[in-house]
Amino acid sequence: MSAWLFDLGNSRLKCAPLCEGGVGDIVAIDHDGNAFAAGWEELLPGRCDSASIACVAAPPLAVQLLEVLARRCSRISMARTQAAFDGVRIAYAQPQRLGVDRFLALLAARARSLEATLVVGVGTALTLDLLDADGRHRGGRIAPSPALMRMALHARAPQLPAAGGRWREFADDTADALASGCEGAALGLVAGSLEAAASLLGVRPRLLLHGGGADALLPRLDAAVHAPALVLEGLARWAHADR
Known part of the structure; x- marks a missing residue:
């Protein structure tokens, strides 16, 4: 099973495969608050079984990421703060x-x-x-x-x-x-x-x-x-x- 992690912050998207030991090799992608850097989709995994996302960026960026991952991942989960x-x-x-x-x-x-x-x-x-x-x-x-x-x-x-x-x-x-x-x-x-x-x-x-x-x-x-x-x-x- 391939699982990936996505941290969408206010200036960059960082993603990495989820490994048994934690976090695999990290890819960082810049954005300007409205759109990602050119060619960003090619840096994402082609296919994955699951994607876990932490997002603090503006909704338009989250939508762009979710639209791409929806075509490539079987399951998507959004991390939420818990008590x-x-x-x-x-x-x-x-x-x-x-x-x-x-x-x-x-x-x-x-x-x-x-x-x-x-x-x-x-x-x-x-x-x-x-x-x-x-x-x-x-x-x-x-x-x-x-x-x-x-x-x-x-x-x-x-x-x-x-x-x-x-x-x-x-x-x-x-x-x-x-x-x-x-x-x-x-x-x-x-x-x-x-x-x-x-x-x-x-x-x-x-x-x-x-x-x-x-x-x-x-x-x-x-x-x-x-x-x-x-x-x-x-x-x-x-x-x-x-x-």
């Missing part, structure tokens, strides 16, 4: 209001270790979720990611570049100042959340980073673990239970 699943209990009184990507990342974090963990996703948004050693989600935070901060500044002040620059403690040009300021804001939120988590739990949690913008923050976060496929790992847990 309790696979050893994880969600803090939200209305679990469906927690993004499915955050839910799946928590499942993957729990499967990796029973330690308390701060899960940080760096994509269009910067998301932080705290999971204690008992598998209880203690809640989280959401902020703009550094990339979104840059885009927002550029939209309001076009003379400010939307990309470029490098980290400096005190920058001497605009591009570096923007990169340092936006990345610094994210780093400050992560550092503050780690301290608040340590105070709440009595132990400093381990730190897992995932998402397309994680690479820029990793060098300045001591002991952070890069887990780029964390959402797909959680989707694999969900899919195995759904079979």
Whole structure:
């Protein structure tokens, strides 16, 4: 039986075969929020018995993906946030209001270790979720990611570049100042959340980073673990239970 995983985020579609050990080789496909990159259908599996999908993107993109998969897959399942699943209990009184990507990342974090963990996703948004050693989600935070901060500044002040620059403690040009300021804001939120988590739990949690913008923050976060496929790992847990 061939089974595939699909993580449709706000800037990319990532897909991979579901293996007994978890996630197989990952294919990443860009999109602009309305349409996928040219030739995207050729990168998807030609046929599969089942497809498990996690989607936080706009409905038109989800429809495009579902239309293609409906012609190629015998069974399609959409992952949904649940109050309790696979050893994880969600803090939200209305679990469906927690993004499915955050839910799946928590499942993957729990499967990796029973330690308390701060899960940080760096994509269009910067998301932080705290999971204690008992598998209880203690809640989280959401902020703009550094990339979104840059885009927002550029939209309001076009003379400010939307990309470029490098980290400096005190920058001497605009591009570096923007990169340092936006990345610094994210780093400050992560550092503050780690301290608040340590105070709440009595132990400093381990730190897992995932998402397309994680690479820029990793060098300045001591002991952070890069887990780029964390959402797909959680989707694999969900899919195995759904079979």
